[in-house]
Amino acid sequence: MKYDVFNEEHEQFRVQLRRFLADRVTPHAAEWERNRQIPRQIWQEMGQLGFLGFCYDPAYGGVGADDLFRVVMSEEMARCSAGGFGVAVCAHNDMSTTYIDLLGTHEQKLRWLKPCTAGEKVCAIAVSEPGAGSDVAGIATRAERKGDHYVIEGQKTFITNGYYGDILVTAVKTDTKAVPPHKGISLIVVEKGMKGVTARKLEKIGGHASDTAEIFFDQVEVPVEHLLGAEGQAFYAIMKNFQLERLVATILAVSFAQHILELTMDHAKQRVAFGKPIAKFQAVRHKLAEMATAIELNRALSYQCAVQYAKGEDVTKEISMLKYASAEMVNRVAYDATQLFGGYGYMAEYEVARLYADLRAVTIAGGTTEIMKDIVGRLMGL
Amino acid sequence: MYFNETHEAFRASVKRFVDREINPNMEAWEAEGVPLHELFRKMGDLGFLGIRYDPRWGGQGLDYWFETVFIEELGHVWGWGLPVAIMVQTNMATPAIDMFGSDFLKERYLKPAIAGEKVAAIAVTEPGAGSDVAALSTRAVRDGDAYVINGSKTFITNGCQADFLTLLARTSNDPGHHSYGLFVVPTDLHGFSVSKKLDKVGLRSSDTAELFFDNVRVPAVNLIGNEREGFIYQMQQFQHERFTILPITYIACRDIIDMTVTYIKQRIVFGKPLSTKQVLRHRLVEWLAEIESLRHLTYHVVRMKTAGLDATREISMGKLLAAQLLNKVASGCLQMFGGMGFMNETLISRHFRDTRVMSIAGGADEVMKDIVARMEGF
Ligand SMILES: Cc1cc2nc3c(=O)[nH]c(=O)nc-3n(C[C@H](O)[C@H](O)[C@H](O)COP(=O)(O)OP(=O)(O)OC[C@H]3O[C@@H](n4cnc5c(N)ncnc54)[C@H](O)[C@@H]3O)c2cc1C
Ligand SMILES: Cc1cc2nc3c(=O)[nH]c(=O)nc-3n(C[C@H](O)[C@H](O)[C@H](O)COP(=O)(O)OP(=O)(O)OC[C@H]3O[C@@H](n4cnc5c(N)ncnc54)[C@H](O)[C@@H]3O)c2cc1C
Numbered sequence: 205m206k207y208d209v210f211n212e213e214h215e216q217f218r219v220q221l222r223r224f225l226a227d228r229v230t231p232h233a234a235e236w237e238r239n240r241q242i243p244r245q246i247w248q249e250m251g252q253l254g255f256l257g258f259c260y261d262p263a264y265g266g267v268g269a270d271d272l273f274r275v276v277m278s279e280e281m282a283r284c285s286a287g288g289f290g291v292a293v294c295a296h297n298d299m300s301t302t303y304i305d306l307l308g309t310h311e312q313k314l315r316w317l318k319p320c321t322a323g324e325k326v327c328a329i330a331v332s333e334p335g336a337g338s339d340v341a342g343i344a345t346r347a348e349r350k351g352d353h354y355v356i357e358g359q360k361t362f363i364t365n366g367y368y369g370d371i372l373v374t375a376v377k378t379d380t381k382a383v384p385p386h387k388g389i390s391l392i393v394v395e396k397g398m399k400g401v402t403a404r405k406l407e408k409i410g411g412h413a414s415d416t417a418e419i420f421f422d423q424v425e426v427p428v429e430h431l432l433g434a435e436g437q438a439f440y441a442i443m444k445n446f447q448l449e450r451l452v453a454t455i456l457a458v459s460f461a462q463h464i465l466e467l468t469m470d471h472a473k474q475r476v477a478f479g480k481p482i483a484k485f486q487a488v489r490h491k492l493a494e495m496a497t498a499i500e501l502n503r504a505l506s507y508q509c510a511v512q513y514a515k516g517e518d519v520t521k522e523i524s525m526l527k528y529a530s531a532e533m534v535n536r537v538a539y540d541a542t543q544l545f546g547g548y549g550y551m552a553e554y555e556v557a558r559l560y561a562d563l564r565a566v567t568i569a570g571g572t573t574e575i576m577k578d579i580v581g582r583l584m585g586l
Numbered sequence: 587m588y589f590n591e592t593h594e595a596f597r598a599s600v601k602r603f604v605d606r607e608i609n610p611n612m613e614a615w616e617a618e619g620v621p622l623h624e625l626f627r628k629m630g631d632l633g634f635l636g637i638r639y640d641p642r643w644g645g646q647g648l649d650y651w652f653e654t655v656f657i658e659e660l661g662h663v664w665g666w667g668l669p670v671a672i673m674v675q676t677n678m679a680t681p682a683i684d685m686f687g688s689d690f691l692k693e694r695y696l697k698p699a700i701a702g703e704k705v706a707a708i709a710v711t712e713p714g715a716g717s718d719v720a721a722l723s724t725r726a727v728r729d730g731d732a733y734v735i736n737g738s739k740t741f742i743t744n745g746c747q748a749d750f751l752t753l754l755a756r757t758s759n760d761p762g763h764h765s766y767g768l769f770v771v772p773t774d775l776h777g778f779s780v781s782k783k784l785d786k787v788g789l790r791s792s793d794t795a796e797l798f799f800d801n802v803r804v805p806a807v808n809l810i811g812n813e814r815e816g817f818i819y820q821m822q823q824f825q826h827e828r829f830t831i832l833p834i835t836y837i838a839c840r841d842i843i844d845m846t847v848t849y850i851k852q853r854i855v856f857g858k859p860l861s862t863k864q865v866l867r868h869r870l871v872e873w874l875a876e877i878e879s880l881r882h883l884t885y886h887v888v889r890m891k892t893a894g895l896d897a898t899r900e901i902s903m904g905k906l907l908a909a910q911l912l913n914k915v916a917s918g919c920l921q922m923f924g925g926m927g928f929m930n931e932t933l934i935s936r937h938f939r940d941t942r943v944m945s946i947a948g949g950a951d952e953v954m955k956d957i958v959a960r961m962e963g964f
Binding site for chain 2: 332335337338339342361362406407408409410476477478479485487488535539542543546547549550551552553557558560561564565567568569572573574577
């Protein structure tokens with residue numbers, strides 16, 4: 205179906221990005237997955253070509269593009285046959301640098317946002333902790349003000365770009381006695397080289413090109429100028445930015461699903477069993493039809509949300525619905541795809557097999573399915 | 587109610603083996619693969635590899651209930667690769683030799699398989715023929731006192747370590763199901779090679795291989811039964827294979843749920859243990875209900891088999907249900923672990939990766955449905 209969402213510029217951007225990904229990313233994806241690392245050079249190339257931070261002000265290297273460019277970007281990232289890569293880039297682009305843009309001063313933006321837009325620095329958002337994931341207000345990492353410094357003590361986990369990245373936008377408690385507790389949360393930029401910051405890489409089910417880390421803060425002294433916005437205001441910024449993060453997660457999910465559907469259609473048309481292509485069996489055909497239907501439904505609502513979000517409207521309820529619906533949908537699509545690939549669907553050399561594993565994270569990361577339903581329920585007045 | 591004291595004593599010995607010899611090694615075996623010869627030797631000594639087989643060949647001569655106890659206990663293993671490797675030896679590659687093989691084949695292959703001296707594999711699937719077994723194109727052509735085998739097989743479990751394969755090949759060009767022979771093919775014959783070791787989503791403690799046969803001369807005495815009836819034998823052998831997923835599933839699912847419940851009881855979110863959340867509680871109960879039904883379908887199948895009845899319909903239904911339940915429980919419990927569930931250091935992540943294969947291998951869900959529909963007469 206043709207949607208009236210993107211203009212000429214969006215489509216040009218898509219063409220350029222698609223070409224870049226096909227030339228510079230797809231051919232190397234397997235190697236990056238094996239090495240569990242994305243080469244720095246790719247970030248730099250993306251920065252030079254304007255694929256990072258394009259929504260930000262020209263003063264910080266952006267072009268002030270609208271949010272629909274993020275949508276185009278996420279769609280293309282999901283189709284480039286490099287599972288973890290898209291997640292790493294979106295974590296940088298849509299989930300972490302966004303806070304510096306939203307809350308940072310001119311100096312802070314020059315210092316951190318600009319190099320991120322240039323692809324010289326890689327950014328991460330560090331909220332989750334071993335003891336607090338869904339329950340953001342329950343974080344325990346402390347930042348205690350001591351003169352012109354904060355002293356940070358605590359631990360974060362599951363941090364995308366947390367191992368090879370440079371800049372950690374870190375959620376901390378600056379006031380442990382605040383009532384309610386979320387009013388004590390602030391965001392502080394921690395640079396990876398700072399004394400007392402160490403990271404441990406986590407091995408995951410999938411998304412191997414993307415590094416995910418546990419990060420320890422041992423009496424880390426951070427100048428007060430690293431505070432983003434005002435003390436105690438971060439929770440609202442986080443909840444606000446979660447809308448963008450979840451919108452992007454949805455776009456990724458729909459696009460991954462579309463990509464998987466295409467791979468599966470090709471397979472089902474070629475693979476012969478019992479004398480005919482398996483696509484000729486009604487049960488197979490219906491399964492493919494169900495996949496396409498689920499994708500289209502999610503796509504339609506996600507575009508609608510994207511358009512309204514880009515206009516600055518509040519679509520929290522619909523984005524929350526979509527975040528979980530699309531995540532569950534893409535998992536279902538990946539499951540059905542591996543089924544239709546038969547034994548090949550279980551072999552790591554097949555993309556659908558790898559995607560099946562990669563995508564298992566999406567009903568968890570960025571807000572779990574259960575948390576999304578709780579939010580929707582609340583917004584329904586229940 | 588179903589098991590007597592002797593069964594329970596046997597269960598205790600299998601359990602001891604799993605606790606001491608298997609689970610402590612699973613982490614290493616997932617990384618490096620399992621030395622099957624070493625392990626099977628120990629299992630052979632304990633009588634685990636020939637539970638139902640004739641004592642003449644070293645078997646225990648026990649009934650289906652003992653076999654069920656054995657498989658149930660394998661459900662406690664921390665991962666699926668190894669249990670699958672073991673069940674290939676006991677339930678997938680050897681039942682046809684037991685049922686249809688000559689004394690020569692039993693002496694030469696079944697006996698060492700039971701003793702754990704030889705590792706077995708079952709070679710049916712080919713690059714071009716999986717669900718549609720009859721489409722296989724590996725050929726066995728009689729030439730004097732041998733059959734000459736040419737072709738390739740793929741997705742063969744234990745394929746890299748096997749000493750012999752129970753292999754299905756075409757013996758005639760005639761259409762229909764009476765054109766195949768089932769052979770015991772030693773892997774030290776000239777012309778046999780492992781063309782590729784396959785990398786999988788999971789089952790890392792099990793090796794899976796693509797095999798190549800280039801004019802492999804197999805002695806004619808290695809033919810199982812009649813050279814035209816291999817397909818029919820294999821369909822019967824499949825019943826032993828497919829049965830295995832029933833007991834192992836309800837036990838493993840129960841373990842996975844117990845492990846998850848332990849986790850959510852101590853995981854505090856929004857000030858309360860996760861186990862107090864109604865949606866999670868209800869989800870767990872739905873699975874428990876299905877686990878319980880699968881258990882009783884299984885016991886029904888064991889009774890049918892013990893009574894000498896054909897349980898193909900019930901086994902096919904059970905395979906379908908079990909595989910779907912397993913995927914649901916592994917993925918659903920992973921969800922309850924949150925971000926930790928996606929990390930390799932958490933056991934649930936292995937269950938998730940391992941179990942996906944169960945609704946594909948050994949006859950995919952769709953194939954089970956077609957079988958049942960046919961048996962139902964529609
Ligand atoms: C690949 C990956 C990348 C990630 N990247 C980042 C990152 O870059 N930065 C970052 O800060 N975090 C990141 N995360 C962490 C992610 O945001 C958290 O894992 C997620 O929010 C869930 O939190 P948790 O793991 O603590 O699970 P928990 O909060 O412990 O939840 C466990 C389970 O309980 C359920 N649950 C929780 N509350 C309720 C309730 N009230 N009712 C019913 N069920 C409930 C959850 O839905 C879940 O199924 C990442 C995670 C993954 C897997
Ligand atoms: C880890 C692993 C281990 C294995 N071990 C062994 C082994 O030891 N020995 C061995 O011989 N084989 C083994 N196999 C192979 C396994 O049995 C086959 O993969 C399985 O039978 C499916 O065959 P296929 O892969 O060719 O899929 P296909 O037959 O190509 O099927 C593809 C899809 O089409 C569907 N389909 C096919 N026909 C129909 C129809 N008529 N109507 C509707 N849908 C249909 C299937 O259900 C499936 O979803 C193993 C496989 C795996 C993944």
